[in-house]
Amino acid sequence: MSSGAAKVNGRKAIRDEAATWVVRLDADPRLRPEANAWIDADPRHAVAFAEAEAAWEAARHVRLRGDAAGAGEDDAPATPAVEPLPLVQRHITRRSAAIGLLAASAAGAVGLGRMLLSSDGNRVATIHGQQRLTRLADGSSIRLNSGTTLDVSLNASRRVVRMIEGEALFDVARDRRRPFVVDLGDARVQVIGTSFNIRKRLDRAELTVTSGLVAVSDVDGQTIRVGAGETTLIRPGLLAAANPGETLIRQRTAWQDGFIELNDETIEEAVAEFNRYRDKPIVVADPRIGSLVVSGRFGIRESREFVEALKSSFAINAVTMPNGSIALSRGEVALGRTE
Structure with a gap:
């Protein structure tokens, strides 16, 4: 040969x-x-x-829609969506x-968005609507959600990720000589080896630990430890761990499996989640409906199914505007076509 x-x-x-x-x-x-x-x-x-x-x-x-009739023995039926937003998935x-x-x-x-990082000072990013899984040279991996930007610095003495914006799930390989640090600007998260999710918003960051133990320090020098199954809200002057239960943990990490899980969110909050993955936004055009509470489980690309569920559950009017956005209201919207 x-x-x-x-x-x-x-x-x-x-x-x-x-x-x-x-x-x-x-x-x-x-x-x-x-x-x-x-x-x-x-x-x-x-x-x-x-x-x-x-x-x-x-x-x-x-992914299939409809009932489970005719499913083969390899098929695994999923739990139907929580009412009043029904969606059957398998x-x-x-x-x-x-x-x-x-x-x-x-x-x-x-081409699906994975790269091997081994040198100092790499930027990793996703555009609006994109997700990406990146494996680092130390064996760690980072799954980036939509609209996320990170600067990764790995060398013989340190492992540092500067989180500029967005959301990411970190699966950190153990290395006692080089703790893994996520710099959030006004706080830092440090671990040796564990898994955790961070979502950085304009006014706060949300940390969810799925395994292991994480140390969080703020600019005032306060440090707390957050363990598996716990979360913390990071904002100036506020740093406290909580044990919210499995429902919130599952909700915060559902995006990595391609889902949006809603658990008594307002329509305003739910729409904001779907808009993370849409080119043209859904707009709550009627303030009377923004505070209505919804629950359910949808794929991140199933915004139209979400809108249909709103229409059937709350008699909400949905109109596609000339620019491609969808306006939600309880009244008529002058432009566009009804969904």
Whole structure:
């Protein structure tokens, strides 16, 4: 066999093994330490795993509407949406073809927004409506939500991410020599190895810890520790941990699975969440409806289904304006067409 053919076969074997690890981890997350050991064994493994995982994230879910009749034995019915916003969804995972699909897709997976960062001073960003999974050279990963900008600095002595705006889920690899720091400007989050979600807003930041322990310090020198299942609201003069329960934790991290989960949010708040992923916004044109409370679970791209649920539940009028935005009201809106 020629050296060129051997290299091709070697790359294919690595891609196939990476795809196998991705599928195994999806079935059993407890295998993460073994997977990390394989990833760390060779830089080519890290690249192949990143590509395979991106392909898996993009292709593993097939979403259907309607009732569960006719579902195959591989089909997993999901919980219907909470009333009064009904939406029936199902997820289907075809594991029998997963490894072959990943191996075939891996070559193009980098275009889905994954990159390997190894040098000091990299900027990672998503535009409006985009999500992105980035694997760092230290084995950590960052999943960026819509409209997020981060500056990543990794070197032999430090691991620092400056969060400029947006929202991200951090899965930090353990390294006792180099604590991982997220700089929020008026506060900093420091960990050794754990998973947590941060959403930075104009006037505050919301931290949600899903595993491990996080230390949060503000500019006044106050420091608190936030553990798994706890959250904290970070704003000038306010820093306190709380245990809000599983519902809020699930709600704050639903975006990473492609969902918006509403739990007694006002229509104003719900619309703001959907607008994070829309090119043309939904506008609450009638102040009488903005404070109405809604609950439900929708895909991040299901804003029109959300609008239909509002129409059926609250008799709200929805009109598409000439610029493509959707105006919500209880009265008539002069321009546009009714949805």
